[in-house]
Amino acid sequence: MAKFTPMIEQYLSVKEEAKDAFLFFRLGDFYEMFFDDAILAAKELEITLTGRAGGADEKIPMCGVPYHSAENYIQRLIEKGYKVAICEQVEDPAAAKGVVRREIVRVVTPGTVMEGKAVAEKSNNYMVAVTEVDHVMAIAACDLSTGELHVTSAPSNQEWLRDEINIYSPSEMIGDEQLLAWIKEQSGPLGKPVVYSPRAKAQDEVGRKQFGEAAWIRLEPERRACVAMLVAYLGETQKRSLGQLSRISAYEPEQYMILDPFTRRNLELVETVRDRSKKGSLLHLLDRTETSMGARLLRRWVDKPLLSRSQVEVRLEAVEELYGAFMLREDLKEKLKGIYDLERLVGRIAFGTANGRDLNALKLSLLQIPELKELCSGSASATLGRIASGMDDCGDLASLIEEAIADDPPVSVRDGGLIRPGFNAKLDELREASTNGKRWIADLEAAERQATGIKSLKVGYNKVFGYYIEITKSNLTSLPEGRYERKQTLANAERFVTPELKEREALILEAEDRMLDLEYGLFSEVRDQLSANIPRLQRLAEAVAEIDVLRSLAAVSAESGFVRPVLTDGYDFVVENGRHPVVETVMEGSSFIANGTNLKRDASILLITGPNMAGKSTYMRQVALISIMAQIGCFVPAGRAEIPMVDRIFTRIGAADDLIGGQSTFMVEMADIQVMTEKATPRSLIIIDELGRGTSTTEGIAIAQAVIEYVHDVIGCKALVSTHFHELAHLESGLSKLRNYSMAVQESGDKVHFLRKLVPGAASTSYGIYCAKLAGLPAAITDRASSLLGDLEKVSVLAVSGEAVKAAVPEQALSTAAPDAAGQADSGRSGIRLPGAGGSEVRYSAQETADSGKALAETAAAAEQEVVQLSIFGDEQAEQAVSGSAASAKEEAKLRGLVKQLKQADIMNMTPLQAMGLLNELKMKAKDL
Numbered sequence: 001m002a003k004f005t006p007m008i009e010q011y012l013s014v015k016e017e018a019k020d021a022f023l024f025f026r027l028g029d030f031y032e033m034f035f036d037d038a039i040l041a042a043k044e045l046e047i048t049l050t051g052r053a054g055g056a057d058e059k060i061p062m063c064g065v066p067y068h069s070a071e072n073y074i075q076r077l078i079e080k081g082y083k084v085a086i087c088e089q090v091e092d093p094a095a096a097k098g099v100v101r102r103e104i105v106r107v108v109t110p111g112t113v114m115e116g117k118a119v120a121e122k123s124n125n126y127m128v129a130v131t132e133v134d135h136v137m138a139i140a141a142c143d144l145s146t147g148e149l150h151v152t153s154a155p156s157n158q159e160w161l162r163d164e165i166n167i168y169s170p171s172e173m174i175g176d177e178q179l180l181a182w183i184k185e186q187s188g189p190l191g192k193p194v195v196y197s198p199r200a201k202a203q204d205e206v207g208r209k210q211f212g213e214a215a216w217i218r219l220e221p222e223r224r225a226c227v228a229m230l231v232a233y234l235g236e237t238q239k240r241s242l243g244q245l246s247r248i249s250a251y252e253p254e255q256y257m258i259l260d261p262f263t264r265r266n267l268e269l270v271e272t273v274r275d276r277s278k279k280g281s282l283l284h285l286l287d288r289t290e291t292s293m294g295a296r297l298l299r300r301w302v303d304k305p306l307l308s309r310s311q312v313e314v315r316l317e318a319v320e321e322l323y324g325a326f327m328l329r330e331d332l333k334e335k336l337k338g339i340y341d342l343e344r345l346v347g348r349i350a351f352g353t354a355n356g357r358d359l360n361a362l363k364l365s366l367l368q369i370p371e372l373k374e375l376c377s378g379s380a381s382a383t384l385g386r387i388a389s390g391m392d393d394c395g396d397l398a399s400l401i402e403e404a405i406a407d408d409p410p411v412s413v414r415d416g417g418l419i420r421p422g423f424n425a426k427l428d429e430l431r432e433a434s435t436n437g438k439r440w441i442a443d444l445e446a447a448e449r450q451a452t453g454i455k456s457l458k459v460g461y462n463k464v465f466g467y468y469i470e471i472t473k474s475n476l477t478s479l480p481e482g483r484y485e486r487k488q489t490l491a492n493a494e495r496f497v498t499p500e501l502k503e504r505e506a507l508i509l510e511a512e513d514r515m516l517d518l519e520y521g522l523f524s525e526v527r528d529q530l531s532a533n534i535p536r537l538q539r540l541a542e543a544v545a546e547i548d549v550l551r552s553l554a555a556v557s558a559e560s561g562f563v564r565p566v567l568t569d570g571y572d573f574v575v576e577n578g579r580h581p582v583v584e585t586v587m588e589g590s591s592f593i594a595n596g597t598n599l600k601r602d603a604s605i606l607l608i609t610g611p612n613m614a615g616k617s618t619y620m621r622q623v624a625l626i627s628i629m630a631q632i633g634c635f636v637p638a639g640r641a642e643i644p645m646v647d648r649i650f651t652r653i654g655a656a657d658d659l660i661g662g663q664s665t666f667m668v669e670m671a672d673i674q675v676m677t678e679k680a681t682p683r684s685l686i687i688i689d690e691l692g693r694g695t696s697t698t699e700g701i702a703i704a705q706a707v708i709e710y711v712h713d714v715i716g717c718k719a720l721v722s723t724h725f726h727e728l729a730h731l732e733s734g735l736s737k738l739r740n741y742s743m744a745v746q747e748s749g750d751k752v753h754f755l756r757k758l759v760p761g762a763a764s765t766s767y768g769i770y771c772a773k774l775a776g777l778p779a780a781i782t783d784r785a786s787s788l789l790g791d792l793e794k795v796s797v798l799a800v801s802g803e804a805v806k807a808a809v810p811e812q813a814l815s816t817a818a819p820d821a822a823g824q825a826d827s828g829r830s831g832i833r834l835p836g837a838g839g840s841e842v843r844y845s846a847q848e849t850a851d852s853g854k855a856l857a858e859t860a861a862a863a864e865q866e867v868v869q870l871s872i873f874g875d876e877q878a879e880q881a882v883s884g885s886a887a888s889a890k891e892e893a894k895l896r897g898l899v900k901q902l903k904q905a906d907i908m909n910m911t912p913l914q915a916m917g918l919l920n921e922l923k924m925k926a927k928d929l
């Protein structure tokens with residue numbers, strides 16, 4: 001015996017098909033939810049939880065939403081990352097025996113929503129499928145609302161997959177469970193919450209049917225498997241034809257520059273690091289698009305800079321033409337402005353949700369096309385000309401809509417008023433009948449008022465009784481007996497009918513009924529005809545988007561004074577007067593200081609030192625952005641630019657907020673560097689900000705040096721490295737392709753003025769405490785920091801002293817300035833070199849350093865750091881310091897004496913205590929001056 005009522009039994013069996021979704025179960029005018037669904041939905045949607053007797057002993061938890069406002073509730077659940085299965089009555093209740101049959105008609109999921117916030121106007125909402133077949137990974141990304149479907153694959157490589165997924169920023173993913181589990185772990189860089197819907201098997205047949213045999217067999221097997229899985233899932237959830245998915249756009253990973261999630265984030269390509277808003281990103285700067293599909297295409301271009309020079313040149317050619325043609329840009333803008341979101345309109349047409357207003361929006365858009373086409377073909381640009389000549393203006397479709405659809409149709413497609421008079425004779429006839437009938441009824445009111453003398457007599461209509469004549473109670477006495485048939489009694493009125501009225505009513509209602517059916521039928525036919533032309537409309541949308549993006553890039557380039565980059569397949573990256581495109585816009589006037597870049601085969605690494613706040617990060621990002629902009633096909637913020645095609649930009653720009661899964665900043669950095677060492681090629685560009693921070697100073701320096709050497713010797717690509725370790729500056733003498741640069745500052749009194757100018761040579765100090773003061777830290781802290789710094793400097797003297805070095809370094813490991821053959825070959829790279837007293841050098845060869853173990857390396861590196869600091873007191877600097885700070889000739893003489901004393905003291909051979917004593921003595925004397 002069933003425990004529940006038949007209706008609840010039905011609910012339970014439908015629910016079996018939608019275990020991971022809320023089941024919206026249609027009951028009359030409501031969608032009801034039961035059991036656990038009801039409890040959770042009541043909480044999530046803040047609606048009342050009630051109960052319903054369902055045959056069991058206890059009441060079943062229940063809550064519901066009215067069907068006419070369900071859309072809003074569904075959206076809210078989707079935004080929270082849930083899925084919603086919509087279950088409708090699928091037979092006429094009047095004809096049903098027993099419980100009306102109900103079925104799930106669609107499952108709405110975060111990756112398949114067609115309306116609402118998730119499908120924001122200017123962005124995509126991607127559903128992504130990932131698979132791995134025979135050590136090849138594939139990824140397919142589909143935006144159901146626009147009909148885009150991209151697919152690609154590569155030999156199995158998790159980083160590649162992560163990078164590729166990141167580009168789509170999917171809201172839902174399906175795939176092999178194992179792969180999904182790994183991706184979930186990586187969800188940090190993915191940023192937004194993703195719903196994972198594991199899938200078991202791909203269905204090849206489904207894909208074949210969707211895209212046709214010819215297109216299907218062109219795809220590689222792993223791509224087929226991936227797309228098939230995706231399409232099967234979409235079919236199962238949407239339960240309708242997916243006409244908008246007409247084309248697969250397959251691409252090869254090698255077609256595009258590789259940008260990992262950290263790089264994309266650090267460079268703020270599509271959103272800012274701080275608040276993840278689009279404003280402040282490169283995309284925002286470049287986005288002057290007028291159409292939604294243009295905005296989406298621009299995003300794709302920014303996400304995927306090209307690797308083929310010829311393809312970029314095609315874009316640049318159009319941008320250059322438009323750059324110099326202000327009027328053409330304005331004219332195009334006017335036309336583009338009038339074009340609605342063709343891709344989404346097409347999506348709704350295919351989905352069967354487009355209404356009369358959507359069709360009119362499509363028509364209005366299509367009407368812009370002929371002139372848009374003419375503008376492009378009339379321009380001097382070959383690229384625009386080619387786009388125009390391939391453009392099908394779909395004029396026949398515009399005419400079809402124009403003939404069929406009324407100018408101002410209602411939102412609903414079931415309530416009539418959609419079809420233009422004259423489109424269909426039968427419809428016109430029915431409309432005529434209905435209008436005549438209504439006129440007869442309107443006339444009836446006047447006639448009966450006249451005949452009965454009752455001024456308040458009126459003819460009304462309601463759904464239950466149809467047309468009636470209403471007379472107030474007070475007037476009933478004036479009504480001749482038997483004139484009408486009594487139908488209904490109200491508190492203060494009586495309602496009547498006449499046989500003639502009923503006859504007319506039948507005619508009107510019948511006409512209206514048929515009219516509604518006919519209108520809906522006609523409308524559906526028009527929609528179907530458009531549906532059959534979806535590929536044409538999609539191609540048109542693509543062309544419009546491309547024109548829009550090219551125009552947008554030209555507009556920004558012209559207004560910001562960018563120049564056309566000279567692209568090369570060579571190595572050198574030469575930029576004169578480069579600027580950071582985004583930072584310069586937020587600065588008032590022309591206060592941004594331009595800096596050049598000169599990265600060549602024989603000078604491919606810049607080691608940039610300089611104070612905090614001096615502009616190192618900005619400069620390095622600027623170089624990366626110029627490279628990306630050039631490969632997108634945009635002009636670049638510079639006076640002149642010669643840009644080689646870069647295959648990958650790798651950035652490590654420190655920020656505490658890129659911590660993932662409890663890993664330390666240092667671990668993240670090391671993991672990134674590992675990927676870099678594996679993936680970077682000579683055509684790559686590496687940018688590392690503050691290399692080696694996050695661990696002890698000595699280790700930091702050691703690692704930084706080792707990394708720089710690796711990039712220099714093994715990878716051989718262009719690199720910009722900034723560091724606070726001024727000690728690394730000595731690398732210039734050993735690494736032939738490395739150049740020291742620094743951000744210039746000017747000191748006056750205790751103030752530091754940032755010049756933001758990149759100058760050759762290393763900087764000597766970081767001004768960290770000065771920056772802390774600027775940032776408004778309390779004086780108690782900055783003063784304390786200053787005094788601690790003094791103490792630390794004392795300690796350094798200890799380390800410098802011969803005792804310390806000697807204690808750590810075995811005698812035989814020390815050799816003098818003349819190195820042996822092995823040492824020469826290393827030329828100080830793999831080993832550690834210490835400047836010794838009097839300009840001599842203590843050198844440990846690689847072998848020796850390794851032999852002496854970590855303790856040696858650490859101590860030696862620490863000593864090295866401090867010695868470098870002291871050795872700053874070279875003759876020249878000492879001279880400068882003396883003549884610059886002495887107020888009188890007498891003072892100068894005394895100072896000279898002190899310096900001499902310092903230099904004469906054989907500090908390398910003192911004990912720590914002696915060294916410290918000497919330094920204190922000198923300091924005291926200096927104070928007395």
Ligand SMILES: Nc1ncnc2c1ncn2[C@@H]1O[C@H](COP(=O)(O)OP(=O)(O)OP(=O)(O)O)[C@@H](O)[C@H]1O
Nearest residue numbers: 591592593594611612613614615616617618619756
């Ligand atoms: N070329 C420039 N012209 C004008 N202002 C600049 C320039 N470069 C940077 N700035 C300004 O200087 C500020 C600091 O720059 P940035 O963050 O690049 O310094 P940094 O040297 O990397 O500092 P830190 O070492 O503390 O990270 C920026 O916020 C920017 O406003």
